[in-house]
Amino acid sequence: MSSLRARLALSSYRWIGTAIYPLAWSYLAIRAAKGKEDPARRRERYGHASAPRPQGPLVWFHAASVGETVAVTPLIKEIRRRGISVVLTTGTTTSARVAAERLGSAVVHQYVPLDCKPAVSRFLDYWEPDLAIIAESEIWPMTIVELGSRHIPQVLVNGRLSDRTFARWKKRPSLAEALFENLALVIAQSEVDAERFRTLGALPVMVSGNLKVDTDAPPHDPKALKEYRQQIGARKTWAAISTFDGEEDAAATVHRALKDRSGLLTIIVPRHPERCDAVETALIARRLKVARRTRNDPLTPDVDIFLGDTIGEMGLYLRLTEVAFVGRSLFAEGGQNPLEPAMLGCAVLSGGNVQNFRETYQMLAKNGSAKIVRDVEMLAKGVNYLLGNDDMRRSMIDAGLESVQQMRGALTATIKGLEPYINPLVVKARLEPRMEG
Structure with a gap:
């Protein structure tokens, strides 16, 4: 039957x-x-x-x-x-x-x-x-x-x-x-x-x-990387990548909470670039100055947010920081792949909704290369701590590189x-x- x-x-x-x-x-x-x-x-x-x-x-x-x-x-x-x-x-x-x-x-x-x-x-x-x-x-x-x-x-x-x-x-x-x-x-x-x-x-x-562990590190434009690093100078940076609705606003809240103490530059890379016009409008409404990759806007000292609105340049954005929050994990469910930031030398932060990458996060967390945050306040504290603690940040980065090697x-x-x-x-x-x- x-x-x-x-x-x-x-x-x-x-x-x-x-x-x-x-x-x-x-x-x-x-x-x-x-x-x-x-x-x-x-x-x-x-x-x-x-x-x-x-x-x-x-x-x-x-x-x-x-x-x-x-x-x-x-x-x-x-x-x-x-x-x-x-x-x-x-x-x-x-x-x-x-x-x-x-x-x-x-x-x-x-x-x-x-x-x-x-x-x-x-x-x-x-x-x-x-x-x-x-x-x-x-x-x-x-x-x-x-x-x-x-x-x-x-x-x-x-x-x-x-x-x-x-x-x-x-x-x-x-x-x-x-x-x-x-x-x-x-x-x-x-x-x-x-x-x-x-x-x-x-x-x-x-x-x-996971086949994604055996992929090459995401490519990047060396010339663009050099120019952006020169523009950023000694400013501290962090990135919120593969973000979904609500997570860009969370990143903006973190930025406003921390920028006065560190001259922070926040990099936001939405999962779907077609959302970037709306994201930029919302950020400007919060009185944040936005530079966009597609416009080749320079990262001047007064820029708050570098909005990554291009396809295939995650390797560029992640090479501009050592701290990355991986989206679709705070307000959406499933999570996104944390392996790219780990293999490019970033300490990884994520919300708790990572069901689609549970085993990967378990391995990274076990080795001390990823931390789970419950809410926006905890995310801000995590970003602030990692940016101000070189030893802990380096320890998480090294653990991430080791974890990726173990999973190959x-x-x-x-x-x-x-x-x-x-x-x-x-x-x-x-x-x-x-x-x-």
């Missing part, structure tokens, strides 16, 4: 998707108006290709957003090094830009097709991937079922399930099993994630650790898990030399 319900649910999902498919243009138009879609490439979302398929074996990588794209970049480079072509799909314009910056012409980038049978079928008919590799937790029912019906192996890498996502799937066990059983392999970030995938019906499941190895483990699927493609690539264009 349960399997019948699952089949009925998937059949209904398929027919509903097919029915609303002609109306998807309005949904995409709204997203385009918000800067979340590229109007010039909207046809890709319907499965229409905008680039030729390379000859020879092809792996389809899907990474939903920026974090997933960064995480799988080293893995993609390893696949390409073996002579296998890659088509990479992402779901946002931001992740598309990151893919272009980090991978360039090494991959063919397309926007992910809508999870409706016409779009997915058109995409698969054209690209004919030999293997599909999905990052983290992107479970799209129609895509998974369609890949399964074509007997295309699909592997979930760097897999994780948040508390909320796991609870949602547990309420639909038959549907979860009907989908997760299509996965040829799940490579999970942690034992907790692995057990959750097994509970939902995925087999086999292995643990690799996920890329090697992931490649090992993928070998049964990759090795035949390596042989195929050698027998059928790939031709560009």
Whole structure:
């Protein structure tokens, strides 16, 4: 009975998707108006290709957003090094830009097709991937079922399930099993994630650790870094990165509380740059002077806030400070990845809502490189203490660098898990030399 319900649910999902498919243009138009879609490439979302398929074996990588794209970049480079072509799909314009910056012409980038049978079928008919590799937790029912019906192996890498996502799937066990059983392999970030995938019906499941630890440090513009450091001079700095609504205001409150004592410069980098106009307006309303990266505003001594409103420059912003608060943790839930500030030599502060990165924070906190703050007042005290205590700040920075080193190895483990699927493609690539264009 349960399997019948699952089949009925998937059949209904398929027919509903097919029915609303002609109306998807309005949904995409709204997203385009918000800067979340590229109007010039909207046809890709319907499965229409905008680039030729390379000859020879092809792996389809899907990474939903920026974090997933960064995480799988080293893995993609390893696949390409073996002579296998890659088509990479992402779901946002931001992740598309990151893919272009980090991978360039090494991959063919397309926007992910809508999870409706016409779009997915058109995409698969054209690209004919030999293997599909999905990052983290992107479970799209129609895509998974369609890949399964074509007997295309699909592997979930760097897999994780948040508390909320796991609870949602547990309420639909038959549907979860009907989908997760299509996965040829799940490579999970942690034992907790692995057990959750097994509970939902995925087999086999292995643990690799977090691929984000094995990524290179975020790149930066050396010339811009030198200029900003000269402008900052002896001023003390701290950064609030990957912030969500409410956290910019919290950073402004911290700044006003501390600036008179230290001539402080606060760096704020919202998670979604399209919010920066509204963020700047709110900061100005609090009588704070704002400099923006996109305007190339100089960081003069009277500037209170340096607003990082660009994509792909986290490496620049974090190299301007040694204290970083990681957002989506005070007023939003889930948290953001603390590994980038840790690997770039920052003492890490965070709110307590870090469910999506629980194991990472546990490791950093255990080693003394991250501290959890309960509220804005505690954040202000933490920033003030770290800026005024060189020994403690240096101790946390060193512990963070050591923690990152201890957590490395996920890329090697992931490649090992993928070998049964990759090795035949390596042989195929050698027998059928790939031709560009």
